[in-house]
Every structure is written in C-alpha cells, then in structure tokens.
Amino acid sequence: MTTSFPPGFRWGVATSAFQIEGATTADGRGPSIWDTFAGVPGAVAGGDTGEPAADHYHRWRDDLALLRELGVDSYRFSVSWPRVQPDGRRFERRGLGFYRRLAEALREQGIEPFLTLYHWDLPQALEDSGGWRSRDTAHRFAEYASLVHEELGDVVDHWTTLNEPYPCAVAGYGEGRHAPGAREGHGALAAAHHLLLGHGLAVQAMRGQATPQHQFGIVLNQSPVVPVSDSAADAAAAARQDTLLRRQFTDPLFGGRYAPGLAAMFSGVSDFSFRLDGDLETIGAPLDYLGVNYYYRLHVADAPHREPDPAQRTVADIGVDTSRLPDVPRTGMGWPVEPEGLTEALVGLHNRYPGLPPMYVTENGCVYADRSDFADYERITFLNEHIEAARAAAAAGVDLRGYFCWSLLDNFEWAHGYKHRFGLVHVDYATQARTPRASFRWYRDFVAAQRG
Ligand code: IFM
Numbered sequence: 001m002t003t004s005f006p007p008g009f010r011w012g013v014a015t016s017a018f019q020i021e022g023a024t025t026a027d028g029r030g031p032s033i034w035d036t037f038a039g040v041p042g043a044v045a046g047g048d049t050g051e052p053a054a055d056h057y058h059r060w061r062d063d064l065a066l067l068r069e070l071g072v073d074s075y076r077f078s079v080s081w082p083r084v085q086p087d088g089r090r091f092e093r094r095g096l097g098f099y100r101r102l103a104e105a106l107r108e109q110g111i112e113p114f115l116t117l118y119h120w121d122l123p124q125a126l127e128d129s130g131g132w133r134s135r136d137t138a139h140r141f142a143e144y145a146s147l148v149h150e151e152l153g154d155v156v157d158h159w160t161t162l163n164e165p166y167p168c169a170v171a172g173y174g175e176g177r178h179a180p181g182a183r184e185g186h187g188a189l190a191a192a193h194h195l196l197l198g199h200g201l202a203v204q205a206m207r208g209q210a211t212p213q214h215q216f217g218i219v220l221n222q223s224p225v226v227p228v229s230d231s232a233a234d235a236a237a238a239a240r241q242d243t244l245l246r247r248q249f250t251d252p253l254f255g256g257r258y259a260p261g262l263a264a265m266f267s268g269v270s271d272f273s274f275r276l277d278g279d280l281e282t283i284g285a286p287l288d289y290l291g292v293n294y295y296y297r298l299h300v301a302d303a304p305h306r307e308p309d310p311a312q313r314t315v316a317d318i319g320v321d322t323s324r325l326p327d328v329p330r331t332g333m334g335w336p337v338e339p340e341g342l343t344e345a346l347v348g349l350h351n352r353y354p355g356l357p358p359m360y361v362t363e364n365g366c367v368y369a370d371r372s373d374f375a376d377y378e379r380i381t382f383l384n385e386h387i388e389a390a391r392a393a394a395a396a397g398v399d400l401r402g403y404f405c406w407s408l409l410d411n412f413e414w415a416h417g418y419k420h421r422f423g424l425v426h427v428d429y430a431t432q433a434r435t436p437r438a439s440f441r442w443y444r445d446f447v448a449a450q451r452g
Contacts, residue, residue, distance in 0.1 A: 004391070005391060005394060005400075005450065006394065006400075006401075008401070009400075009401060009402055009403075009450070010073055010074040010112065010360070010401060010402030010403070010404075011072050011073055011074065011402065011403060011447045011450060012072045012073065012074030012075055012076055012112075012114065012402060012403070012404040012405070013067070013070065013072055013075060013076070013404055013405045013406075013407065013408040013424065013443075014075075014076035014077070014114075014362060014363050014404040014405070014406050014407060014408070015056070015075075015076070015077050015078075015407050015408050015409060015411065016077070016078040016116065016119035016120070016163065016411075017077070017078045017079060017080035017083075017119060017121060018032065018034050018050055018053075018080065018119065018120065018121045018412065019053060019119075019407075019411035019412045019413070019414075020053050020054040020056040020063075020407075020409055020411045020412070021050075021053055021054075021055075021056045021057040021080065022050065022051050022052040022053040022054065022055040022056065022057055022058075023051075023055065023057035023058060024049075024050045024051055026057060027083070027092070027094035027095055027097075027098070028083075028086055028092040028094055028095060029080065029082055029083045029086060029092070029095055030082040030083075030085075030086025030087055030088075030092075030123055030124065030125065031082060031123070031124040032050075032080070032081070032082045032121035032122060032123060032124060032179075033120075033121065033122045033123075033124055033127045033131070033172075033179035033180045034050060034120065034121050034179045034414075035049070035050055035124065036124050036127075036179065036180070037178070037179030037180060037181050038050060038179075040181060043181060043415065044414075044415055044416075044417045045415065045416050045417040045419055046417045046418070046419065047417075048412065048417030048418050048419075050412060052429060052432070053411060053412050053429075054409045054410065054411055054427045054429075054432070055432050056409070057098065059432060060098075060101075060102055060105075061105070062434065063408065063409065063434075064102075064105055064106065064109065066408065066409075066425055066434065066436070066440075067106075067109070067111055067408065068109050068111070069436075069444065070408075070424070070440060070443060070444050070447070071444050071447050071448055072111065072447060073110065073111060073112060073447075074111065074112040074113075074114055074158075074402060074404065075106055075111050075112070075113060075114065075408075076114040076116065076160075076362060076404050077102070077113070077114075077115065077116070078115070078116035078117070078118070078119035078121075078163065079099050079115060079116070079117055079148055080095070080121050081117075081118060081121055081122065081123055081144055082095075082121060082122075082123040082124070083095030083096070083098065084096050084099075084144065084147065084148060085123060085144055085147070086123065086125075087123060087125040088122075088123035088125045088126035088140050088144075089125075089140070089143075091147060096148065096151055096152075099115070099148075099152060100151070100152060100155065103115070103152055103155040103156050104155050107155055112157070112158065113155065113156045113157075113158065114158040114160065114362075114404070115148075115152070115156045115158065115159055115160065116160040116161075116162075116163050116219065117141075117144070117145050117148060117159070117160065117161055117162070117202065118141065118161065118162045118163065118198075119163040120163065120164075120167075120168055120172075120178070120179070120414075122137070122179075122180075126140055127180050131173075131180055131191070132168065132169065132172075132173065132190070132191035132194045132195055132198075133173065133184075133187045133190045133191055133194070134194065135194055135197070135274065135276075137194055137198065138194045138195075138197040138198035138201055139198075139201065140198075141161075141198035141199075141201070141202055142198060142201035142202045142204070142205045143205075144202075145159075145161065145202035145205060145206055146202070146205035146206060146209065149205075149206040149209060149210070150209055153209070153210065153211065153214065157213050157214055157215060158215050158217070158289075159206060159214060159215065159216050159217070160216075160217050160218060160219050160291060160362075161198070161199040161202045161203060161216070161217075161218050162195055162198070162199050162218055162219065163219045163293075163362075164219060164220060164221045164293060165192060165195040165196065165199075165218075165220070165249055166192075166220070166221055166244075166245055166246075166248070166249060167221070168191065168195055169188045169189075169191040169192035169195060169315075170188050170192070170244065170245075170315055170316055172188075172191065173187040173188040173190075173191040173315070174187070174188030174314045174315035174316045175314065175315075175316040177415055178414060178415060183314050184314060184315070185266070185269035185270065185311070185312065185313055185314055185315060186269055186270045188314070188315035188316075189262075189266060189269070189270050189272070189274075189315055190270075190274045192248055192249070193272075193274050193275060193279070194274070196249065196252055196253065196283045197279055197282060197283060199218055199253075199283065200279075200282035200283040200284070200285055201282060203216045203285055203287070204282065204285065215288035215289055216287055216288050216289075217287050217288055217289035217290055217291055217357070217360075218253065218287065218290065218291065219290075219291030219292075219293060219362045219363075220246070220249055220250065220290065220291070220292060220293070221245075221292075221293040221294075221295075221363075222246060222292045222293065222294055222345040222349065223245060223246075223294070223295070223296055223297055223298045223341070223345070224297045224298070224341050224344045224345050224348060225238045225241045225242040225245065225246075225297070225298045225300055226238065226297055226298065226299050226300065227299075227300055227301070228299050228300065228301045228324050229301070231302070233302035234300065234301050234302050236302065237300050237301060237302040237303070237318075237319060237320040237321075238300045238320075239261065240261065240265055240318045240319065240320060241298060241300045241318065241320050241322070243259050243260075243261040243262055243265065244262070244265070244315070244318055245298070247259035247261075247262070248262055250349065250352070250353065252280055252283045252284055253283060253284060253287070253290075254284070254290075254349075254353040254355070254356055255284075255352075255353055256280065256284050257280070258272075258275065258280070265318060266315070267310070268309075268310025268311045268313070269310060269311060269313060269315070286357070287357045288357055288358075289357050289358050289359065289360055289401065290349070290356060290357050290358075290359045290360075291359070291360045291361075291362030291363075292345060292346060292349070292359055292360070292361055292362060293361075293362055293363035293364070293406075294341065294342045294345050294361060294363070294364050294386070295335055295363075295364065295365075295366075296335040296336050296337075296338060296341065297336065297338050297341035297344070298322055299322065299324055299325055299326060299336070300320045300321070300322055301320065301321040301324050302319060302320065302321070303319055303320055303321035304319065305317050305318075305319045326338075331366040331367050331368060331378075331382070332366070332367035332368045332369055332420060333366075333367045333416075333420055335366075337366075337382060337385075339382075339385040339386045339388065339389040340389055341389075342361070342364065342386050342389040342390055342393070343389045343390070343392045343393045343396070346359060346361075346390070346393035346398045346400065347393050347396050347397075347398060350393075350396075350397065350398045350399075358399040358400070358401045359398060359399065359400050359401065360400070360401050360402040360403070360404065361386075361390050361400070361402070361403045361404060362404050363404060363405075363406040363407075364383070364386050364390075364403070364404075364405060364406060365379075365382075365383070365405050365406035365407060365422045366378070366379055366382045366383075366422070367413075367420040367421055367422055370421065370426065370437075374426050374435055374436075374437040374438060375437075375438045376437045376438050376439045377438065379424075379437065379438075379439040380438060380439050380442045383405060383439065383442070383443065384442075384446075387403060387446075390403055405424065405443060406422055407422045407423055407424070408423060408424060408425060409423045409424075409425050409427050409434070410422065410423035410425070410426055410427040410429075411423065411427075423437070424436065424437055424439050424440040424443055425437065425440055
C-alpha cells in the first residue's frame with residue numbers, strides 16, 4: 001500500500017549528545033551524571049563509557065554528509081548541558097559553539113534542526129546538590145534553556161525541552177538502572193515533578209524571548225499498557241503502570257491535573273509536598289507539539305510487591321509483572337514487535353486529551369544482530385510496519401506532523417553500553433568507520449518516494 005501523509009510531513013532521524021558525541025572532556029565540557037554512573041563498576045554492560053561513542057563531536061561533518069545522502073528534511077539531536085554549562089551554571093562558549101556550527105550547517109543543507117535541551121546528561125555538579133530531587137534544578141534548567149535559546153534562536157525553530165522524563169525519574173532515581181543510580185521511594189516522584197516543572201519554566205523563559213516561528217514541545221516515551229488477562233487484578237495492575245509511566249506526565253502537561261491514582265499508589269512513601277501552588281499552571285502551559293517515542297507495548301500482570309513495607313518501596317515497586325510477553329516476534333533487545341501499539345499510542349493520546357497539540361513520532365527503531373554484509377532486512381520490515389502504523393493514526397484523525405527514526409548511527413545504549421546497535425549506519429568503534437546498512441538505503445528511497 002502506498003503510504004500517504006499530510007503535505008509538509010517531516011521525515012527525519014534522531015540522535016542524542018551523550019550517545020554519539022564522545023569527546024567527554026573536550027573544550028571545557030564538565031562531567032555529567034552518565035560519566036559518573038558509567039564509572040561505577042557493573043553499572044554499564046562491558047564497563048562501557050561515553051568514550052569514544054561515535055566521536056560525532058569531531059566527525060560531525062561526515063555525519064552531516066550521511067544525513068544529506070539520506071535525504072531527510074529534519075534532524076533531531078540534543079545539546080549536552082555540561083558542554084554549555086560545565087558545572088550547571090558557568091557558560092562555556094566553546095561547547096555552545098559546536099551546536100551553532102551544527103545547526104548552521106544543517107540549515108545550509110536544507111535540513112531542519114529539531115533541538116532537544118535535555119537527553120539525560122545532567123551536569124554532575126547539579127546532581128551533587130540534589131539533582132532532579134531538588135526544585136532548584138528545575139530553575140537551573142530554565143536558565144540553561146533560556147541561554148541556549150538566546151544563543152541559537154536565529155538558527156533553530158524547533159525546541160524540545162526534555163526527552164523522556166519517565167526513565168530519568170524512575171530508572172534514574174527509583175530503580176537505579178540509569179544515572180544517577182538511586183533507588184529511592186520519594187526521590188523518583190520528586191524528580192518526575194521537578195523535571196516537569198523545569199520543562200514548564202524553560203518554555204516560559206524561552207517564549208518570553210521567542211520569535212513567531214519558534215515551536216516548543218516535549219518528548220515522552222509512550223508504551224500502551226495492556227493487561228495480560230481480563231481479570232480485575234490485572235486490569236488494576238495495568239492502570240497502575242499506565243499512571244506511573246504515562247499519566248504522571250501527560251495529565252499535568254495536557255489534562256490540567258496531577259494523575260489521580262499516583263498519590264494513592266504511593267501514600268506510604270510520599271506526601272507530595274514538593275508540589276507547590278502554581279506548579280500545575282506552569283507545567284501545563286500550552287505547547288506547539290508533543291513528541292512520542294514508541295518502541296513496544298507493555299504487557300502487565302498483577303504481582304506481589306517485592307518490598308512488603310510501603311514506606312520502604314521504591315517507585316518501581318508497584319506490584320506489576322512485565323515479564324509475560326505475548327507470542328510475537330522480538331527485536332534483539334527482546335522487545336515485542338507490535339506496530340499496532342504505535343497507532344494505539346497516538347490515537348489513545350488524541351482521545352484522552354482534547355486540545356492536545358500536534359504530534360511527531362520523535363523516535364522509533366530497533367536492534368537486530370548484524371550480518372557481515374549489514375543487510376538488516378528485519379529493520380526494514382520493522383520500520384516499514386511502524387510507519388504504516390503511524391499513517392493509520394493520521395488516517396484516524398491524529399494531527400501527526402512527522403516521523404523520526406532512531407537512530408542515524410549506532411550509539412551508546414545507556415546501561416547496555418555499545419552492545420545494542422540501533423543505527424541505520426553501522427559504526428566500527430575501533431576505527432570510527434561508518435557503513436550504511438541496507439535500512440539506510442531503504443529509508444533514503446522511501447523518503448524520496450514520499451516527496452514524489
Ligand atoms: O537510545 C534510547 C534513547 O536515548 C531514548 N529512547 C529510547 C532509545 C532506545 O532505547
């Protein structure tokens with residue numbers, strides 16, 4: 001079937017700073033929480049760190065040539081906060097200069113820069129004074145956003161505040177699987193709130209100095225949550241998971257309220273006193289777009305809490321079992337391949353929140369074991385089916401404006417290190433040679449065909 005999307009629909013690819021740049025001490029860059037976390041024995045598979053990644057900081061011109069060859073009209077990347085403010089406060093112009101050169105060069109090639117301000121690399125100095133548990137970090141983030149926006153507002157129109165606050169808060173401060181590696185009951189809920197507050201304050205600050213063509217948005221990971229049976233217990237478990245993963249963020253952003261079930265789920269852990277008067281209004285100020293990252297659906301069964309004492313539970317211990325996967329193909333990450341989940345995620349948001357801004361699919365992609373010739377036919381099938389699922393959502397009435405494949409290059413996949421490869425382009429980390437996979441050529445031809 002020929003896939004048709006609305007006129008002006010954007011086709012892009014996405015990356016993030018820490019995952020591709022390397023050069024972690026170049027030009028005055030300070031340490032981020034991921035540099036610190038990667039130094040903790042056992043935290044990241046294989047002891048991998050942010051070096052060398054894809055050495056994009058030095059090889060960005062080669063990567064720009066790849067973008068050009070790919071023919072995408074948009075490129076989503078993130079700015080490394082500790083390059084621009086090494087200690088979370090002091091401005092390092094050399095770090096900012098990298099992103100100016102990149103954004104200018106993208107524009108010269110007719111590629112629209114979609115800039116993300118925070119893709120998980122908090123300056124370590126801010127973590128040392130509380131990190132996202134602390135309200136002050138939200139204010140520091142707004143200052144940083146305002147600085148970058150002031151400096152790059154002439155070359156960037158699309159401004160995303162946060163990428164996926166859920167894993168930052170829950171995997172980072174609740175489960176300890178991500179930086180900063182905390183396993184706290186209360187900290188993760190406070191972090192989630194302060195991430196949202198930082199987003200709201202940043203949008204406020206940037207809008208105050210914006211020109212009319214500037215667009216502001218946020219990116220959320222959206223896994224539809226499906227109970228494994230029609231039992232009431234599994235349905236309740238699915239509702240808890242949905243509240244923690246999605247409604248904790250979408251209700252304040254787009255529903256004008258805090259997610260109703262959240263306080264009840266954590267009544268033994270938190271008094272939510274970090275929520276102050278006026279915060280909801282700041283967080284819920286209108287946005288120009290919502291970015292949706294989709295990889296898989298979550299299949300959920302009711303399960304006993306691991307920690308019987310509610311006051312001792314981490315935020316991840318909500319009495320659900322997510323290990324009972326359906327009998328469908330899986331990617332190399334073990335994630336179920338369910339393209340219809342993308343349609344469901346987009347249509348579900350559209351139905352749940354009247355007045356939702358236009359959406360983009362800001363990440364979608366997969367990992368499969370490489371063949372020696374890099375003929376990644378599974379990835380081509382995966383992308384094709386997911387793009388079709390996005391089209392189905394648009395056909396169902398969702399105002400969908402673009403699709404970004406994750407990712408342009410193989411990169412540092414957080415706690416998995418360099419083992420899992422999401423790139424349309426293979427990176428040999430020893431030589432830094434780039435080899436486009438078959439999926440790169442497929443996406444290039446697909447994008448060209450959309451333009452007619
Ligand atoms: O690599 C990550 C990215 O940083 C955030 N979204 C999910 C991707 C794949 O796990």
